[in-house]
Amino acid sequence: MTKTYEIAVIPGDGTGPEVVREGIKVLDTVSGKCGFNLNYTYYNLGGDHYKESGEILQDDALESLASSNAIYLGAIGHPDIKPGILEKGILLKIRFYFDQYINLRPIKLYEGVDTPLKGKGPEDIDFVVVRENTEGLYTGAGGCLKRGTDDEVAIQESINTRKGIERCVRYAFEYCRKRNKSKKLTLCGKTNVLTYAFDLWERTFNEVSKEYPDIRTDYAHVDAICMWMVKNPEWFDVIVTDNMFGDIISDLAAMIQGGMGIAAGANINPEGISMFEPIGGSAPKYTGKNMINPIAAILAAQIMLEAMNEHKAASIIEAGVIKVLREDLESVSAGKMGYTTEEVGDLVAEYIDKN
Numbered sequence: 001m002t003k004t005y006e007i008a009v010i011p012g013d014g015t016g017p018e019v020v021r022e023g024i025k026v027l028d029t030v031s032g033k034c035g036f037n038l039n040y041t042y043y044n045l046g047g048d049h050y051k052e053s054g055e056i057l058q059d060d061a062l063e064s065l066a067s068s069n070a071i072y073l074g075a076i077g078h079p080d081i082k083p084g085i086l087e088k089g090i091l092l093k094i095r096f097y098f099d100q101y102i103n104l105r106p107i108k109l110y111e112g113v114d115t116p117l118k119g120k121g122p123e124d125i126d127f128v129v130v131r132e133n134t135e136g137l138y139t140g141a142g143g144c145l146k147r148g149t150d151d152e153v154a155i156q157e158s159i160n161t162r163k164g165i166e167r168c169v170r171y172a173f174e175y176c177r178k179r180n181k182s183k184k185l186t187l188c189g190k191t192n193v194l195t196y197a198f199d200l201w202e203r204t205f206n207e208v209s210k211e212y213p214d215i216r217t218d219y220a221h222v223d224a225i226c227m228w229m230v231k232n233p234e235w236f237d238v239i240v241t242d243n244m245f246g247d248i249i250s251d252l253a254a255m256i257q258g259g260m261g262i263a264a265g266a267n268i269n270p271e272g273i274s275m276f277e278p279i280g281g282s283a284p285k286y287t288g289k290n291m292i293n294p295i296a297a298i299l300a301a302q303i304m305l306e307a308m309n310e311h312k313a314a315s316i317i318e319a320g321v322i323k324v325l326r327e328d329l330e331s332v333s334a335g336k337m338g339y340t341t342e343e344v345g346d347l348v349a350e351y352i353d354k355n
């Protein structure tokens with residue numbers, strides 16, 4: 001019997017629907033080739049839906065998402081809506097509800113893509129950031145007192161649990177082993193200042209490392225990581241870190257791989273339902289213009305297939321992306337690709353069809 005996957009699709013705001021459309025075009029082409037089915041259920045969520053209905057993400061939508069095998073997200077974010085409402089109400093809510101405790105950001109400079117790093121090429125930029133995705137500064141723990149007065153106090157707490165750190169670190173070791181590149185795992189922390197949180201991270205990391213004698217370990221403070229990522233990106237294979245540092249360093253990393261047109265990520269619960277997304281955001285100024293680069297969304301689809309163990313299909317998509325980046329696109333920036341959003345999707349799909 002042909003395998004069928006249930007994919008929940010949240011096209012979302014801005015250019016989200018445009019890039020998701022191209023991702024699905026590519027997914028349909030590759031699933032036909034590789035002999036599995038993808039069944040899509042669309043969810044109307046995001047800023048426009050919130051403005052029309054006052055609804056952000058209802059419990060029944062969450063329950064319905066729970067019946068899918070994976071979630072494919074375009075973008076969430078709306079210029080008219082106060083920052084935090086949609087991010088917390090949709091993106092973070094899904095991450096927490098489904099306990100997607102890993103945020104995975106593969107960083108790879110493909111041939112034909114410019115990096116802002118002088119003298120660095122595809123052989124130098126190929127690593128992965130494994131970011132803890134459910135704890136740290138993101139839990140919302142804290143509070144404020146006397147808001148709006150001269151005596152105002154704001155506390156935002158970083159929550160780090162042994163279990164939360166251990167499962168993340170273990171995932172990173174396993175990933176590093178499976179990736180089988182230079183087999184080096186770097187812990188990114190701040191043990192010189194955050195002496196409680198990163199003491200726990202460091203001890204956990206060192207303990208778990210004993211189970212992985214084949215993986216070399218390294219440690220660097222987050223500020224040093226930023227420095228080395230620009231100066232010597234070739235030093236990195238897999239980096240593991242907490243939620244906040246991971247958020248920051250993965251955007252720096254996205255820039256050195258060519259920027260938001262390329263960068264894709266995944267919110268993973270290895271035992272549950274994961275969510276895959278291009279990380280570029282809703283890009284309101286390009287909305288509806290058929291100008292945005294859909295490659296990041298296509299690569300998010302590729303990571304999704306990888307996570308569903310459809311390795312052959314995933315590598316066919318990557319081969320298509322490699323070809324299109326190397327031979328076709330003039331630039332990876334919106335409006336400068338030499339092709340429209342739709343045409344870029346067509347180019348990848350045509351390659352897959354022919355190979």
Ligand code: IPM
Nearest residue numbers: 087088091092247250265279
């Ligand atoms: C990301 C984003 C989110 C985060 C925002 C939109 C809440 O920046 O996925 O990295 O901070 O995690």
Ligand code: MN
Nearest residue numbers: 247248250251
């Ligand atoms: Mn971010």
